[in-house]
Amino acid sequence: MTFLDGIYLDALKEVGNIGAGTAATSLSKLLNRRVNMNVPEIKILSFNEVETVVGGAEKLVAGIYLEFIGDIQGTILYILDRDSANNLLRLLIPNHCIKSQFGFSPIESSALREVGNILASAYLGSLSTFTGLFVKPSIPDLAYDMAGAILSVPLIEFGQIGEQAFFIETIFIDGLDRIKGNFFLIPNIDSYPIILKSLGVLK
Amino acid sequence: MIQRVKVGMADLNTVKSPGILVTLGLGSCVGIALYDEHVKIAGLAHIMLPCSNLIKNNENKAKFADTAILQLVEDMIALGAKKERLKAKLAGGAQMFSFNGRDSKLLKIGERNVISSLDTLRKLNIPVVSQDTGGNYGRTVELYAETGDFLIKTIGHGKKWI
Numbered sequence: 001m002t003f004l005d006g007i008y009l010d011a012l013k014e015v016g017n018i019g020a021g022t023a024a025t026s027l028s029k030l031l032n033r034r035v036n037m038n039v040p041e042i043k044i045l046s047f048n049e050v051e052t053v054v055g056g057a058e059k060l061v062a063g064i065y066l067e068f069i070g071d072i073q074g075t076i077l078y079i080l081d082r083d084s085a086n087n088l089l090r091l092l093i094p095n096h097c098i099k100s101q102f103g104f105s106p107i108e109s110s111a112l113r114e115v116g117n118i119l120a121s122a123y124l125g126s127l128s129t130f131t132g133l134f135v136k137p138s139i140p141d142l143a144y145d146m147a148g149a150i151l152s153v154p155l156i157e158f159g160q161i162g163e164q165a166f167f168i169e170t171i172f173i174d175g176l177d178r179i180k181g182n183f184f185l186i187p188n189i190d191s192y193p194i195i196l197k198s199l200g201v202l203k
Numbered sequence: 204m205i206q207r208v209k210v211g212m213a214d215l216n217t218v219k220s221p222g223i224l225v226t227l228g229l230g231s232c233v234g235i236a237l238y239d240e241h242v243k244i245a246g247l248a249h250i251m252l253p254c255s256n257l258i259k260n261n262e263n264k265a266k267f268a269d270t271a272i273l274q275l276v277e278d279m280i281a282l283g284a285k286k287e288r289l290k291a292k293l294a295g296g297a298q299m300f301s302f303n304g305r306d307s308k309l310l311k312i313g314e315r316n317v318i319s320s321l322d323t324l325r326k327l328n329i330p331v332v333s334q335d336t337g338g339n340y341g342r343t344v345e346l347y348a349e350t351g352d353f354l355i356k357t358i359g360h361g362k363k364w365i
Contacts, residue, residue: 149297152212152230152341153299155212159252
């Protein structure tokens with residue numbers, strides 16, 4: 001059986017929709033202004049197709065990674081290209097001037113991690129509400145490197161259960177600026193039966 | 204025109220000289236390069252996980268260090284290489300993320316991929332002549348069938364031949 005079908009997939013999609021909505025609300029609150037978003041797009045792709053979503057395996061991207069523990073365990077990765085990261089930084093840090101395209105300053109890095117925290121909490125909150133399971137995120141870490149290398153982290157997790165990856169593309173909109181990010185939420189292999197049980201799929 | 208063959212993730216391929224095998228953006232995955240200098244045949248695998256027997260869904264041989272190496276050796280022999288002449292080079296197996304003072308088992312997967320690759324190569328008596336593994340950064344690699352040279356390119360950590 002593949003995990004990425006049927007009721008389980010429907011549940012994950014719903015978790016993604018609610019999570020993205022909550023994330024936009026949290027971002028709006030943090031910035032004290034309205035942040036719009038598009039309808040999150042659910043993507044299911046084979047490993048070698050995933051990199052095309054972010055512009056190729058060698059494209060420089062930012063990845064914010066955390067793990068969650070509790071009734072279930074797993075990993076979260078939020079990945080965004082440099083333009084989106086810059087737009088996000090300009091939103092988060094007023095009057096901020098981005099000096100280097102080759103890395104992130106400590107304040108930039110800290111701001112991006114905070115967004116990782118907000119997004120992870122929003123999605124995990126939605127997962128919790130949906131399943132009744134308790135989950136708690138770790139502190140986030142940030143990497144800025146080739147997309148292929150950063151994506152290897154979630155793809156290896158998916159590799160343990162099959163040949164496809166599942167993620168959610170979210171676009172936040174602030175005026176003319178767009179922040180396009182891809183969000184991976186991957187329960188570890190032992191957590192799947194617990195989630196399925198909580199959804200009433202498994203007895 | 205020199206043939207450049209791309210190797211995807213959980214994929215493997217072989218070429219004859221003057222072909223070049225390329226795999227992009229290795230993170231925690233490992234690029235396993237094998238070559239036979241005598242007949243100038245090269246093979247490259249881009250593996251994701253250490254062992255096929257720990258995973259139920261293990262039909263894709265190129266996904267695991269142990270089965271990918273066996274498959275690669277078989278494919279190279281079919282092209283005319285001799286197992287006794289094969290030499291290996293490794294790249295990748297990075298740890299892309301970390302937490303202060305706490306390293307999760309998940310993040311150590313790069314290291315485990317390298318250990319399993321070395322282990323499988325030792326069992327097959329294939330010498331590992333060089334490796335560029337570990338660290339916290341991605342690598343793009345190119346393997347030249349003509350010489351067995353293995354080019355490693357990074358962002359911000361230089362470029363080298365091993």
